[in-house]
Amino acid sequence: MAIAVKERPGREPGPRPNKVKKLVHHGYWWWSLPALAAILSIHYVATGVGFMYSFTDYEGIGEFNWIGLENYTKIFEDEEVSGAIYNTFFLAILSFVLSNVIGLMLALALNRGLKTRYLLRTLLFLPVILSTIAVSYIFRFIFYIEGPINTFLASVGLGEFQKTWLADTTWSIWVILLVVVWQNIGFAMVIYLAGLATVPQELEEAAAIDGAGVWRRFTSVTIPMIQPAIAVSTTLALIQGMKIFDQVIAMTGGGPFGATDTLSTIIYNKTFVYMEYGYGSSISLVFTVVILLMALLQTYLTRDRSGAKK
Amino acid sequence: MFRYTKWTFLREIAVWIYALIVLSPLYLLVNVALKGDDEVFGVPGYVPVQRPTMDSFVTVITGPQGPGLLGGLVTSAIITTIAVSGLIFFGSITSYVLARRMNRLSKGAYFAVLTAIVVPAQLGLVPLYIGAKTLGLLGSSWGMGIIYMGMLLPLSILLYTGFIRTLPIEYEEAAYIDGSSRFKTFTRIVFPLLSPVTGTVAIMTGIIVWNDFFTPLIFLAGSDTQTLGLVLYNFVGGIVTSWNQVFAILIIAMLPMTVLYLIFQKKFIQGFAGGIKS
């Protein structure tokens, strides 16, 4: 891209408006070329080539052979992959629900009247801007076998609830979930706060005068008004949740025995640690399809039913 | 209109309790980092530090990992600067052309840009890796900056285009009538009008790039160029038993972004919320 910038601006092509001659010229069309070329090559061409690799046995070095659908039949036999798909959905759906529900509750709590609302908003948003990898290491300490959680449980006489959290086949994924939600709540909260700010107070008051209870006002006035915020926050939370990687790598490495592996960690391991480029690409394709389907489904579910323009 | 009642007070207290619980990991972070070796072992992390000391910070900065840690800070800063400047420049100029020229081609291009936001990067990673290798972009800050530009341009264009569409055209017309060149019209008239969304782009992409771990893990593997995230990943595994030192490293790593956030917190939050609304 940096190279493309140096291109001499071509001979004066000028815009050729298809229909009406415009009064103002808004830049030259070729101004958009470097960016479009970069997007085309990084997002589309690369993905297309990756699609192609998924039908090969490419190992990162030497030649590769076309092996048809062999990688795909392998996926369905590979318990690592099916386990990772399960974990990915587990983390995506639960983190999506929890961070949105708690985020919305916080936004409602902060929305009106609190004296320290700006301070609270600043503090509660803080986790969002922290490095995920650093945050994961803090939680790794907290849930370490001799860490604060276990020592605390012992000190209050709940020693029997001590666990080897991150080594536990059941609990480790819940710890991952906790870290993800911990970092995402603030984000959802801020989006909902922005959404709530668009709800005119008069509207709520009018509803109150009409005798609508708190819940009724919430469902029939607030929710429809913040529909766009809901759509945005849930979409982002879902896509983020599908891509969980840093937390797993930093806290459990995917273990024990894949109990916390996600599609992202599996793809990384297969592709960049074990150099199974071909097989890794085929799992990536499955991952891509799953994300696109989720995004479509999600858009459909949170579509603006009121018919109003966003 | 709104009355501060007893219930509001209780609500305020409840949110504060929640906030303290949520932020307790950060208390642990600071508390343990300030402990000397004698207080780390055998004493629970939540017990307040008795004899606060900066020893851990001194050890990690002057120790063998010191140069790497500071190098990581510099590298992350350079990469973020390159990526964000590129995303602002190419993002704004591209969006300007796409938003103002409402023909079929630009609409198609815009749609392609939007779709790219949803498609995950994973499938393209190997080809991108091989392509970056061919172009000599692996293992350098410039290379990383360029890769990030390509990856995040769709987001930048989405934000800019949404904003430009709401901008009145009159200023440009006036400039045009005054005989201003197209590029000057853009840099002198349009770009300053974009400053609110430029702030949003800078904050959102800046945070994404600064905190990203996955992309450098792949594109900087084994090179001497190491971002902060990679430095953390490589160090922490090695000294996992000296938690006070680990936490000192984490604090050093988290400090720049946290300070920026606390100074510009309103801009950060509005940046996120505003970026989302468009």
Add this chain to the structure above:
Amino acid sequence: MKKRSGKLVAAFAATALAASSVVALGGVANAATTITIWGVNAQQGKSAWTNVVDEFKKKYPQYNVEYKEVGVTGTYQQTLLTALQANNAPDVFKVAGGAGEIDGVQKLARAKYLLDLGNTAAKDFAAPLERANFSYGGKTYALPVDKSVGVVVANLSVMKDDGLTWPKTFAELLTQCKTAVSKGKTFFGFAGGMTPNQNLINAALGQYTYADTLKKAAGKMNFTNSTGWRKNYERMISMNQAGCFQKGFEAGGFGDAIDTRFFGKKSYAVFVPGGTSHVFRNFVPPLKGQDVVTAYIPGDTAADTRIPVSSDYAWAANAKTKNAAAVKVFINFAASTAGQKAYTDTSGSLPYKAAATYPENYKMMVPFLKSNKTYPIPYTLFNGPAVTSKMAAGTIGVMTGQTTIAKVLKSMDSAW
């Protein structure tokens, strides 16, 4: 409009290509007597690879050596592959024997990245039975740096305090595991969350698997119906049930297993390359004066017991080297007694060619070495890293009950 944008794209591509070739040219300018070498970092103390290079520099000051330690093993392997493909790999570098690892000799030789070492001392250096690990298609491509004996290191002093001596049979080991627990310790510190440690426990138990692995490599058996491999995992399960490993070993890192437990004298033994006993007893302050030795996991009977001996690491050279003459000098040095000594002095492992005397830390291994009761590490016979990864992951899976032995063996078969 269409035509013009086509031209621009072509111009863009041409500029990009030109830029990339300029980058590629940057790495060429090497003086004739300069030789570039890559080794790996040591986890503790000085790297043995570095020591060989240092000794080489002393003996051959006329060569200008550019040496680099490239990360720990995992990072190293990936960096090397990238460099080989990008055509900027060094003249001489560390590789692994066989095909079971990412930088395996056979894998790299098949892709034509390695220089034929047929005219150097590497030819016929390896023992006939092991020669295949360092060659491909009948040509020699690598020189083993040492002989690594054992994959367990024990602190006999701590055991003695608890009234124990090293177990002679597997049943005795299990009993001692329970004793250790009753003393508030565990027999092993196990970094079960780390793939390299999962590999090592399989190597330690390999006396019942290597024969079947040889059959598998010859296409005469599958893992699924190998009694040896089944026994391998059954033994792990019984070790786990006897409390041989620390709590939370499933996610254990090297810090937990080695620093906290072994150095903290809370465990008798750890899974590390056998030579590490030399490093531990000499360079780790808490273990000064302790009887730290290379050990083994016993067989069902004392007579059954065999110890793992492998030569996993090797030097190889770049097929595209511009300094074949200098490479030959270096390889010949590395094969010489002085070169092998330079490596083993630092690593604590033994020279590839049989040693006359054995250091104190090998005292438990000597009887086995002398009576040839040894076996090669089974996974060095695998045909690719994917099989090794299934074997390693299965280690934890069977112990936690997340998977069954049959399933692990099946996954190893399908990865082969």
